[in-house]
Amino acid sequence: MDSLKTTLRGSARTLAVGQLISKTGDGAYYVTSALFFTQVVGLSPAELGLGLTIAWTVALAVGVPLGHLADRVGPRETAVFFFCCAAVAAGSYVFVRSFPLFVLAATVYAIGQRSGSAAQQALLAGVVQKGKITTVRAFLQAASNAGLAFGAALGGMVLLFDTREAYLTAFALNSVVFLAAALVLTRVPTVAPAPVSSEGEKSRSVLKDRPYVAVSVLNLILVLHGPLIDVALPLWIVTHTEAPKWVLAAMFVLNTLAVxxxxxxxxxxxxDMTSAGRYVVKGGLLLGLSCVVFAYSGSGSSVWSAALLLLTAAAIQTAGEMMQSAGTWEISFGLTPDGRHGQYQAFFGSGHTVAELIGPLVLTGLLVYWGPPGWILLGALFVVASFLMVPAAKWGERRLNAGKATTGASPSGAE
Incomplete structure (x- = not known):
């Protein structure tokens, strides 16, 4: 415990406070935004979905270039700037009255949130000792979930009042907390920008680092567990099980508090990388097992047996999620060359964005319409992806070490 306290003091603790604050606003936003834009602003559900898809697609497309910018300008300054952009976008929601303005505001918000988070990861790599990054990253994830839970509770109060003024208060809160998070980050020591590549040096783009691309794609498959509780599981519970609807809320609380x-x-x-690979495999096996239990929850079970199976599956999934996350954090940071954490973390984090974009469609088709066989297939995908992560990470290690041996410093990241 003493060693943990030592690890989490100073800059690490400041980063955690910033994470806690920013995610509190996000939690309130996630709970209230859909109803605000459809019932208060007057957007149709189709317009809401299309606008969000456009926004996050644009954020995904510009993520790596803006991550490269963080490496060149400095991660702290970049994170502060983009969190301020997210604050402005969240505040502008109170003035949105049309679909084009919604798309514009949502796009700025998505870019600010995603690029700010990527820069924050690069800042973490710059101020925390390499051997402690995974532990600190886990602490940040715990702070993130705590913030989301507290924000969701505030959002629940907004839904209880269900007035235009209450919704506007939630968006104002989100704007203020992003500004507060940006202010907190200014207390973290600045990290020197990476030097500009010399003329004739090979390209440093993460897209040319094939092992890292492979690791990121495999992680994309593993983080498909994220959209499960948001989209697929509510529909699965309603259409395939006898369980009461409140079980979904219990599963969400279980996941959040456990993390x-x-x-x-x-x-x-x-x-180290060896233990990271072992944790990813264990996490993948647990995610696969949770899918099998989810599949059995729809096999004509009674109300209470279905509820018990769903909660059991959620507990197993949460354990798998925590192990998979810890392992992939170590791998993602460990395979990143010095001076390129901005673009590498932006690319690795884009897997979560892609999962949120394609997850609802893929998981709904796979689980809701196909049923138990879809769950078994999804579980098999989790297991296969986790086992493939080990050789992919070793491939990346060999390439990273070969680059260091060739240059005598950080590898170029090119093929």
Whole structure:
């Protein structure tokens, strides 16, 4: 415990406070935004979905170039700037009265949030010792979930009042907390920008780092567990099980509180790339097992047996999620060349954005319309992706070490 306190003091603790603050606003936004834009602004559900898809697609497309900017300008300054952009976008929602303005505001918000988070990861890599990054990252994840839970509770109060003024208050809160998070980040020591590539030096683009691309794609498959609780599971519970609807809320609370309570403890077992690969495999196996239990919850079970199976599956999934996350954090940072954490973390984090974009469509078709066989297939995908992560990470290690041996410093990241 003393070593953990030592690790989490100073800059690491400041980063966690910033994460807690920013995610509190996000939690309130996620709970209230859909109803605000459809019932208050007057957008149709189709317009809402299309606008968000456009916004996050644009954020995905510009993520790597803006991550490269963070490396060149400095991650702290970049994170502060983009969090301020997110604050402005969140505040502008109170003036949105048409679909084009919604798309514009949502796009700025998505870019600010995603690019700010990527720059924050690069800042983490610059101010925390390499051997402690995974532990600190786990602490940040716990702070993130705590912020989301608290923000969701505030959002629930907004829904209780269900007035235009209450919704506007939620968006104003989101704007203020992003500004507060940006202010907190200014207390973290600045990280020197990476030097500009010399003329004739090979391209440093992450897109040319094939092992890292492979690791990121495999992680994209593994993080498909994210959209499960948001989209697929509510529909699965309603159409395929006898379980009461409140089970979904219980599953969400279980997941959130477990990550807050145990993510740091789980991450302590990841100390190097070998243990990281082992944790990813264990996490993938648990995610696969959870899919099997989810599949059985729809096999004509009674109300209470279905509820028990769903909660059991959620607990197994959460354990798998924590192990997979801890392992992939170590791999994603460990395979990043010095001076390129901005663009590399932006690219790795884009897997979460892609999962959120394609997850609802893929998982709905796979699970809701296909049923139990779809769950088994999804579980198999989790297991296969986790096992493939080990050779992919070793491939990346060999390439990284070969680059260091060739240049005598950081590898170029080119093929």
């Amino acid at each position: 807050v309570a145990f993510q740091v403890r789980v991450a302590r077992g990841v100390t």
